[in-house]
Amino acid sequence: MARKNPNGAGSIWQRKDGRYEGRVYVPQPDGTRKRKTVYGDTWEECDAKRQELVRRDRAGIPTPTRSQKLSEWLPYWLEEFVRPHRKKTTYAKYETHVRLYLIPNLGTRRLESVNAADVRKLLTAVSRKASAATAKESHRVLRTALTAAHREELVSRNVATLVPAPRVEVREMKTWTLDQTVSFLEAARPDPLYTAFVLAVTLGLRRGEVLGLRWTDIDLGRRTLTVRNQLQRVQKELYADSTKNRRTRAIPLPAMCIAPLRWRRIQQAEQRTAAGADWQESGYVFTTRTGRPVEPRNLSRSFERISAGAELPRIRLHDARHGCATILFAAGVAPRVVMEILGHSQIAVTMNVYTHVSEDTRRAALGHMDRLLKRRRPTA
Incomplete structure (x- = not known):
């Protein structure tokens, strides 16, 4: 039948x-x-x-009539999986690794035919062309892309998980001493962005968080500052984004931040009057002479110029964030409180990355050890 x-x-x-x-x-x-x-x-x-x-x-599960090449899957994954759900900065970073490293080295391979040897060759090639840190990041991007392919049932396993990422030597974090930090703030006082540097040093704000502050985020009466957004530039676009971990945090303002913020408000009012019709109201605390948002790179350039003029050791603006954590820990602030101030999602990040014990702190600690273990003379 x-x-x-x-x-x-x-x-x-x-x-x-x-x-x-x-x-x-x-x-x-x-x-x-x-x-x-x-x-x-x-x-x-x-x-x-x-x-x-x-x-x-x-069930809506795609079934390719032939196994896709990585040169086909990776751009599709970027557009359909990464762009709609991840930050623009994440998309830009992933796209760079796909374009510069993954497709040139693995693009001709089909999803089901990629093996562990291919992944190892990729990591070796990227390490030679760029660095071990770049190869580690490329490995993470490939692993994430193959995880999505596995969930779509396009591959039976994620071979990237079978190959360990390259080991990267941890870069020694450089921070200023307390005296050097004070010297920097003194040198920065005449600069139009002085208040931004005060907030970066005392509160450990990220560069984008400083520039993303709006006056509505600051309550000088209650002496509080709320971090809600950050200002980012990705390629040709300058835009407001959520914080790194998408969380809002309120921070009490130290007394030394109040006067600079009031001065900044007066300064901006004078700039608004001088610009007249050319002023573009944005609500940001830190703006150009015509009200436009400040470019993140320009804040870093000013930081580097002032540091060099004050003959201070060269560090990045982000390293001031590390210095803030160190000062807070040296002052005896609890790790959980430091985590909340810096806006970390995990306390392990606060403890392992952003704390640097100064020489004075080490000397004091060993002084206590010497006092406790010093052999006492026997009494007669």
């Missing part, structure tokens, strides 16, 4: 060689539909494969 399949569920027929062949239209990763062919020695075997294709179709 002839066996028929439901409408839209494909078809099965017997070939001249006695085997059975079935075809079903299935969705592709790019949104199109193509015909997929399955085979079986018996009608039942072929029908089981056909039913699996129909099940995937009804």
Whole structure:
């Protein structure tokens, strides 16, 4: 008796060689539909494969008619998985690694044919061309992309997880001493961005968080500052984004921040009057002479120029954030409080990355050790 399949569920027929062949239209990763062919020695075997294709179709799971090349999958993954759900900075970073390292080294390989040896060759090539840190980041991007492919059932396993990422030597963090920090703030006092540097040094704000502050985020009466956004530049776009961990945090303002913020408000009012019709109101605390947001790179340039003029050791603006954590810990502030001030999502980051014990602190600690363990003279 002839066996028929439901409408839209494909078809099965017997070939001249006695085997059975079935075809079903299935969705592709790019949104199109193509015909997929399955085979079986018996009608039942072929029908089981056909039913699996129909099940995937009804579940909305793409079934490529051929295994995609990485040069096809990676751009699709960036546009469909990364761009809609991740920050623009993350997308830009991933896109750079895909364009410069992953596609040039693995683009011709098909998803199912990529093996551990291919991944190791990639890491070696990127380490030689760039650095071990860059290779480690490329490994993370590839692993994330293959994880998405595995969830879409395009690959049976994620081979990137089988190969360990390169070991990267931790860069020694450089921070200023307390006296050097005071010297910098004194040298920065005449600069229009002086208040920004005060907030960066005393509160450990990230560069984007400083420039993303609006006057509505600051309550001088209650002496509080709320970090809600950050200002970022990705390629040709300057835009406001959520904080790094997408969390808002309120920070009490130290007394030394109040006067600079009031001075900044007066300064901005004078700039608004001078600019007249050219003023572009943005609500930001730190703006140019015409009200435009300050470019993040320009804040770093000013920091470097002032540091060099004061003959201070060269550090990055972000290193001032490290120095803030060190000062807070030296003052005896609890780690959990430091974590909240700096806006970390995990206390391990605060403890392992952003704390640097100064020489004076080490000397004091060993002084206590010497006092406790010093051998006492026996009494007569």
